[in-house]
Amino acid sequence: MNAYTRPDFRLPPQPTAESAAFWTGGERGKLLVMRCRACGHFFHPPAPVCFRCRSLDVAPEATSGRGTVAAFTVNQQQWLPGLPPPYVVAMIELAEDHDVRVTSNVVDVDPKDLRVGLPVEVFFEEWGEGEDRVWIPLFQPATDTHEGELA
Amino acid sequence: MRRVAIVGAGMTPFKEHFDLGIKDLVPMAVSEMAGSVDKGLDRADIQAAWFGELTTTDGFPAGILADSCDLMDIPVTRVENACATGNDAVRNATYAVASGAFDVVLVVGADKVRESSSRSTFWEWAKLTRDVAWDYPVGLVAPANFALHAARYLHESPATREHMAMVAVKNHKHAVPNPKAQLRYEITVEQVLSAPMVVAPFGLLDCTPQSDGAAALLVVSEDVVEQYTDHPVWVRGVGLGLDRVMHQHKADMTSFPATVKAARAAYAMAGIGPQDIDLAEVHDCFSAVELISYEDLGFTDRFGAAAYVASGATTVGGARPVNASGGLKAKGHPPGATGVAQCVELFEQLRGHASNQVDGATTALAHNIGGPTAVSAVTVLSSEKG
Ligand SMILES: [Zn+2]
Numbered sequence: 001m002n003a004y005t006r007p008d009f010r011l012p013p014q015p016t017a018e019s020a021a022f023w024t025g026g027e028r029g030k031l032l033v034m035r036c037r038a039c040g041h042f043f044h045p046p047a048p049v050c051f052r053c054r055s056l057d058v059a060p061e062a063t064s065g066r067g068t069v070a071a072f073t074v075n076q077q078q079w080l081p082g083l084p085p086p087y088v089v090a091m092i093e094l095a096e097d098h099d100v101r102v103t104s105n106v107v108d109v110d111p112k113d114l115r116v117g118l119p120v121e122v123f124f125e126e127w128g129e130g131e132d133r134v135w136i137p138l139f140q141p142a143t144d145t146h147e148g149e150l151a
Numbered sequence: 152m153r154r155v156a157i158v159g160a161g162m163t164p165f166k167e168h169f170d171l172g173i174k175d176l177v178p179m180a181v182s183e184m185a186g187s188v189d190k191g192l193d194r195a196d197i198q199a200a201w202f203g204e205l206t207t208t209d210g211f212p213a214g215i216l217a218d219s220c221d222l223m224d225i226p227v228t229r230v231e232n233a234c235a236t237g238n239d240a241v242r243n244a245t246y247a248v249a250s251g252a253f254d255v256v257l258v259v260g261a262d263k264v265r266e267s268s269s270r271s272t273f274w275e276w277a278k279l280t281r282d283v284a285w286d287y288p289v290g291l292v293a294p295a296n297f298a299l300h301a302a303r304y305l306h307e308s309p310a311t312r313e314h315m316a317m318v319a320v321k322n323h324k325h326a327v328p329n330p331k332a333q334l335r336y337e338i339t340v341e342q343v344l345s346a347p348m349v350v351a352p353f354g355l356l357d358c359t360p361q362s363d364g365a366a367a368l369l370v371v372s373e374d375v376v377e378q379y380t381d382h383p384v385w386v387r388g389v390g391l392g393l394d395r396v397m398h399q400h401k402a403d404m405t406s407f408p409a410t411v412k413a414a415r416a417a418y419a420m421a422g423i424g425p426q427d428i429d430l431a432e433v434h435d436c437f438s439a440v441e442l443i444s445y446e447d448l449g450f451t452d453r454f455g456a457a458a459y460v461a462s463g464a465t466t467v468g469g470a471r472p473v474n475a476s477g478g479l480k481a482k483g484h485p486p487g488a489t490g491v492a493q494c495v496e497l498f499e500q501l502r503g504h505a506s507n508q509v510d511g512a513t514t515a516l517a518h519n520i521g522g523p524t525a526v527s528a529v530t531v532l533s534s535e536k537g
Contacts, residue, residue, distance in 0.1 A: 013288050045399065071306075071404055074350070075350050075351075076351065089289055089350075100399060105290070
């Protein structure tokens with residue numbers, strides 16, 4: 001009953017020099033998240049400086065695209081044309097670095113089955129044309145995952 | 152530093168003021184404030200002003216205050232610090248008087264949320280406090296920022312939606328005698344739980360209304376306080392705390408560190424602790440935020456908020472009433488005015504003539520959090536100079 005269908009409309013992001021990797025990594029199926037080479041931590045949203053150690057030696061890096069639901073809310077109102085309720089907004093704790101969370105939609109799940117700790121994996125939804133193309137990272141329940149490895 | 156006191160306080164009703172602009176609401180609040188000064192206020196006494204306003208619908212804020220109140224010969228500074236704007240304006244004015252720079256200053260807060268349509272409010276106002284470039288593509292509206300915290304809080308703590316509902320029911324009950332309140336009617340727990348869902352776990356009645364209004368305070372030094380009143384309310388402590396704007400690196404979703412830091416600073420300046428607070432105005436923009444704030448302000452233990460609200464401790468008549476005015480939930484929430492109006496309420500409470508009077512209170516606390524949870528301001532007031 002909750003099979004996801006692409007909405008008629010999303011407000012696509014307008015990538016900046018910093019956020020372009022995050023929004024376009026999906027073209028190659030990769031969730032690219034900024035990582036600091038000095039302290040080794042990932043961080044998000046992207047910035048030219050690591051907020052932890054202030055190093056400038058930072059660059060986007062591919063992650064597994066896997067994570068767990070840290071918190072979620074089911075939106076029941078239509079705020080935007082083309083994005084009909086209900087839809088789930090969730091914070092996804094990345095498998096690589098539990099201090100990093102990506103805010104996105106979790107789809108293909110009955111809201112009743114959603115829970116904190118649910119393993120999820122990324123997929124991408126392409127929007128826009130030409131140079132404006134973006135691949136919005138969305139999440140769905142993980143297939144073929146042992147919950148323990150992500151806990 | 153010199154001691155600082157509030158000697159006058161006033162506010163407009165919080166409601167949908169479709170027929171009034173900021174330039175109308177500000178002088179109305181200042182006029183009521185001037186009328187509350189026991190020994191009278193000569194407008195020429197006012198030496199400086201701080202104006203808390205989150206968004207402006209009538210143009211340049213400092214100029215509007217000077218113009219509409221005919222305060223053309225003093226410095227006016229606009230303060231904007233998300234939903235902590237009001238208590239941060241109080242904080243800035245307090246420092247200016249405590250430093251000796253001024254003896255008599257004005258604090259005003261105002262906003263007109265209903266200038267925006269209901270449907271567009273969250274988008275237009277969210278832009279003020281958040282990098283919404285990350286929110287639009289996934290349809291995340293401002294209430295969802297708090298809903299994510301509330302959902303995680305319900306997951307980790309013993310609190311349920313019933314406990315959230317108790318906050319809304321209490322604050323609506325408190326607003327009934329308050330002539331300035333926007334929603335002066337009682338609701339039941341059943342009504343809260345069965346109201347249309349907005350962003351789970353928040354139903355319609357877990358959320359603050361959209362409000363317009365203004366509030367004003369007269370803040371003076373201990374050197375001149377007797378010229379204005381024999382019953383001042385002392386600003387014993389002020390504090391401001393920050394935290395991350397985005398959720399991405401908030402390690403603990405069940406607490407707002409900004410509040411913890413702001414409260415710690417205000418308590419330290421006052422030389423007191425949470426056990427000394429007799430009543431409080433707490434930032435209940437959403438029901439669960441009041442629960443979490445009980446813990447962050449030190450009113451109860453971590454994850455003790457559910458039992459605390461259920462005990463009736465925070466209802467008028469209980470040990471530490473919270474939001475006797477009705478709070479943001481039922482009094483209303485025009486953000487720039489909200490914190491200033493909390494201090495208006497506590498000024499009246501500590502002088503014994505509030506609309507929903509808490510008897511015997513001497514020390515009180517006002518609390519804002521915003522941005523959405525990245526900034527908090529706390530003010531401690533007392534009838535005792537300390
Ligand atoms: Zn680093």
